[in-house]
Amino acid sequence: MAGLAVPTWDPETAALIGAILLEAIVLYVGYGGLERLLGPYLTTLLLGGESDAQ
Structure with missing residues (x-):
């Protein structure tokens, strides 16, 4: 049957995918x-000291 074959993974391709996923996780955590x-400081700076919290 066509389309049921399991593709083999090249180790370089698997390493590249792993590196990309690791980079994405590091960036997600880092930017978070x-x-x-810096979020509260930048919000205060951009809004000129105004705040919705009372």
Whole structure:
């Protein structure tokens, strides 16, 4: 039957996919941390000291 064959993985391709996934996770966590650290400061800076929180 056509289309039921399991493709073989090249080790270089698997390593590349793993590296891309690792980079995506690192960037996601890194930018999330920066947002938590700098977000309130930048919001205050951009809004000129105005805040919705009372």
